[in-house]
């Protein structure tokens with residue numbers, strides 16, 4: 720996840736507390752592992768609570784928000800696999 724600075728006035732819905740979230744308010748982008756298209760905007764506070772509760776793995780989330788597909792192969796390498804034939 721990363722801090723989201725969105726200048727576009729839009730309203731999202733926080734996936735954790737189901738409350739509305741004005742984009743101009745400070746919030747975070749949350750990305751489900753392996754699915755960068757389903758990133759959600761969430762209250763920073765809610766994200767921190769989830770993190771603390773251990774329900775939000777943080778390691779690759781920030782990388783997942785980056786438009787680079789190499790994240791998976793890097794993970795595969797870490798797991799001891801070979802990602803290149």
Ligand SMILES: [Zn+2]
Pocket residue numbers: 733734735736737738761762765
């Ligand atoms: Zn929330």
